[in-house]
Amino acid sequence: MTEFIPPGTRFFDLPSPFPMKRGGALHGARVAFETWGTLNAARDNAILIVTGLSPDAHAASNHGNPEPGWWEPMLGPGKPIDSDRWFVICVNSLGSCKGSTGPASLNPDTGALYRLDFPDLSVEDGADAAAHVVRGLGIAQLACMIGNSMGGMTALALLARHPGLARTHINISGAARALPFSIAIRSLQREAIRLDPDWNHGRYDDERYPESGMRMARKLGVITYRSALEWDGRFGRVRLESDRRDDEDPFGLEFEVESYLEGHARRFVRRFDPNCYLYLSRSMDWFDIGDYCTARSGDSEGNTRAGLASIRVDKALAIGVHTDILFPPQQQEEIADGLRASGADAQFLPLPSPQGHDAFLVDIGRFGPAVAAFLAGL
Template identity: 40%
Template sequence: MAKGIVKPNKFAFAEPPNELVLESGEKLGPITLVYETYGSLNANQDNAILIFHALSGDAHVAGYHSESDKKPGWWDSMVGPGKAFDTDKYFVICANTIGGCQGSTGPASINPKTGKPYALDFPVITVSDMVKAQTYLLDHLGIKKVFATTGGSLGGMAALQFAVDYPERVANVIPIATTARLSAQNIAFNEVGRRAIIHDPNWNNGNYYDKTPPNNGLALARMIGHITYLSDETMHKKFGRELKGEKQFETGFDAQFQVENYLRYKGFSFTQRFDANSYLYITKAADLFDLTDGHKSLAQAFKKCKDTRFLVISFTSDWLFPSYQSFEIVNAIKANRLHVSYKEIESTYGHDAFLLEVEEQTKTIKNFLAAGENA
């Protein structure tokens, strides 16, 4: 085929009274997960790779939804025939997280108890909850154990959490550009983004689904996020001090520099595809993420991962999830004498490098997975 065409699927579960019990003790159900799959599950059902998406990602990790579709999935450079996650060999699965807004059950979904969108009646969810929901999808697909799980950023946290919570269900784990627990600085950036949404009068305590949504606040949150995804160097190369137009002394505070213009565009376009309440819930899940929760130490968290191999990847210019945070993960795994490889990739792209540094990631991941097949 000219283009890899993929169709989203839906999986519904957790029908009351069998709701999903969340980490908070609250229950959520029914739940729909939207997911996509690539390649074929083999007869032994042991070639599945479960990919978790980042904050603003979705199930559409690769390929196109139609022949006329112009933009491929968010990690198309890494997922496909012959690519890092080779769909000629592996059965790749990616589901939109619970709490999200790209088809899976989230705050914009109808609350069966009220017949209205959940809004803030949606329960607080954690990365553990996100991962737990996806184990139901694996059961549904007949997969007891995945060959590998991976993801960048929040997706990397989910991959780590999957390994820690379900060590018997995964052979290889590739956390990328991520951390074992969110830093104070990252919580701070998330909090500012949430404040921006909450202070938008259109937010209306979360009840805006039949009204104008809090687009200004959500755009602002996205603008802040965007700055943290790029490196100082990338911003310098991409925009420098280039002006949008001629004039230097405008009052009114319109976008004057190209970088302002870019951020406004990015912020605005995000509001066209994302739900502000989902932004609140998912950033909160990231804030609450700490692999040591329920364990005596980070090393203890990995204690049960006896047969799991790990490949940890970080990027030199990623200041949102700096390499020292990946070292922490590596050291904790090493303390258990488990198999762990670590690759710090030279990059100027900042946190976004996990989406852009295709060549080095592909080489590293292919080697790691090939060795895993023979392990």
């Protein structure tokens, strides 16, 4: 599979070897990133954004790439993350297929793609890689570390493993540990890919590609990224016009919501590498900030609290949405409570967005002011 790298992407070479948390090391690995705004003379106006599973580093339009990014209304001059004031960095996750080294990259030891020879990937590896980028850009301390979804995990890992690298933190629809409902959903997504005969134990190509498995995985993702409440209002029981239906297929698409899922799946399937998907998905299951508490016990919630309490930031904001079933708002509340216990001025902000886990991407009307107010107070 090819990688999917937006024009204007920049690259940072990681130290070689780059050791991986669960064992093994990468050689000649790199991290894709983009920036917005200007680093000031004091080098104290930098913000790092770490992302969910699928986005690239192109969070918004910039000089290198005028195309709109995945967080376009949130980031830019005069926007909630204001690039007139802040120097903003967004990194593509290590293990992704959008410029950073991952299972779809060439393995320099063999000259072939890594595929399943890529070492076990942890959220922590992505955090360490991002920390290298920050320091490599000459930044000793970030003004703020922002993480969305999986990036909320990456941000906590970075804060725990690199004390002092960020003064403040915004955690958006993130989690301090993976819980069984989310693990179950992700496990089923991975199973859909692995069951596709064309996955072929990771040895697919463009001709023979696990399209059905990726489509299933993406549809299940979209179901859990949005919410029943939003869909009731948006789709109800509306059916497709007869010219958009295949009457020969007795179980074919009939309702608008089925067509919506199909459209999402089609747009995703050939634009994300299946092996990268498997690795990033599994890394989330493994994540537990409780691994960073000093005296781990059988009390999982206690470990989580203790792990969070080991993090030192001045100020933090954890934002969640009541319709999010994948990273439910109790998890952001847990993050705010844990960081407060460590002495941070930490707030939990529940938002009444109907859009579920994806609300931070689309409900800028609610998320924008919340992020802007936090950053304005720094």
